[in-house]
Amino acid sequence: MSAIVQFESVGLRYGTGAEVLRDMDFSLSKGHFYFLTGASGAGKTSLLKLLYLAQRPTRGRIRLFGQDLSDAGRDELPSFRRRIGVVFQDFRLVRHLSAFDNVALPLRIAGYAEEEIASAVREILDWVGLGDRAGARPATLSGGEQQRVAIARAVITRPELLVADEPTGNVDADMAKRLLHLFGALNDLGTTVVVATHDLGLIASTPRAQLMRLDRGHLVDPTGAFRNPPNSERAERRP
Numbered sequence: 001m002s003a004i005v006q007f008e009s010v011g012l013r014y015g016t017g018a019e020v021l022r023d024m025d026f027s028l029s030k031g032h033f034y035f036l037t038g039a040s041g042a043g044k045t046s047l048l049k050l051l052y053l054a055q056r057p058t059r060g061r062i063r064l065f066g067q068d069l070s071d072a073g074r075d076e077l078p079s080f081r082r083r084i085g086v087v088f089q090d091f092r093l094v095r096h097l098s099a100f101d102n103v104a105l106p107l108r109i110a111g112y113a114e115e116e117i118a119s120a121v122r123e124i125l126d127w128v129g130l131g132d133r134a135g136a137r138p139a140t141l142s143g144g145e146q147q148r149v150a151i152a153r154a155v156i157t158r159p160e161l162l163v164a165d166e167p168t169g170n171v172d173a174d175m176a177k178r179l180l181h182l183f184g185a186l187n188d189l190g191t192t193v194v195v196a197t198h199d200l201g202l203i204a205s206t207p208r209a210q211l212m213r214l215d216r217g218h219l220v221d222p223t224g225a226f227r228n229p230p231n232s233e234r235a236e237r238r239p
């Protein structure tokens with residue numbers, strides 16, 4: 001199985017502070033499903049930012065889709081970003097656009113026909129249980145509803161890599177399961193999924209997923225970290 005992401009001796013610091021990520025050496029296999037866990041402040045969001053190219057590492061090398069990012073110029077980054085779907089912790093919906101238009105945005109940018117966009121957006125909004133709120137602006141939606149719009153927007157293009165930061169933090173357990181099912185369906189279509197979460201129940205209910213655990217900026221047990229649950233025999237048998 002080929003790697004979609006490779007980190008080699010990667011470190012990240014903000015400004016002149018101490019490194020918040022250090023000695024990151026790992027690779028993610030194409031088409032796999034990963035959970036990223038760790039205490040608050042361990043560096044999960046920072047690691048995801050490196051994955052969706054909102055931050056560059058302060059040392060080391062990252063290869064994404066087989067290309068070394070240190071060789072990529074700023075003008076090349078948008079073409080990488082188009083291949084990545086992101087669910088931000090704070091949603092980042094466009095305030096003056098309806099739920100429908102927020103979800104449609106990536107397809108419009110990619111130049112799809114309006115007819116195609118309409119059916120795709122309706123389908124995904126139904127999936128996340130917001131079929132009847134398509135015309136609502138973000139300010140009139142609850143936190144959980146906004147989160148579901150953000151998820152719909154991130155998955156609508158069937159990205160090669162989906163990166164989600166606490167995507168079920170604002171929804172109830174039933175909706176969390178449903179959203180995980182959606183991520184699973186996308187994963188079945190070949191998308192590599194990386195989900196940062198504190199929700200151990202979610203992890204336990206997703207046996208296909210592998211586990212990455214961060215402890216104060218360090219990936220714990222890089223050789224054994226990619227198992228769910230860690231060190232189980234079942235996980236050992238994965239290809």
Ligand SMILES: Nc1ncnc2c1ncn2[C@@H]1O[C@H](COP(=O)(O)OP(=O)(O)OP(=O)(O)O)[C@@H](O)[C@H]1O
Nearest residue numbers: 014015017020038039040041042043044045046047
């Ligand atoms: N823009 C920034 N400037 C300076 N320090 C930052 C910045 N963003 C994060 N940090 C610091 O980096 C460390 C890791 O933060 P990060 O947000 O990646 O952790 P996290 O595991 O996602 O936490 P949480 O679960 O609370 O979201 C923390 O010590 C944090 O204070």
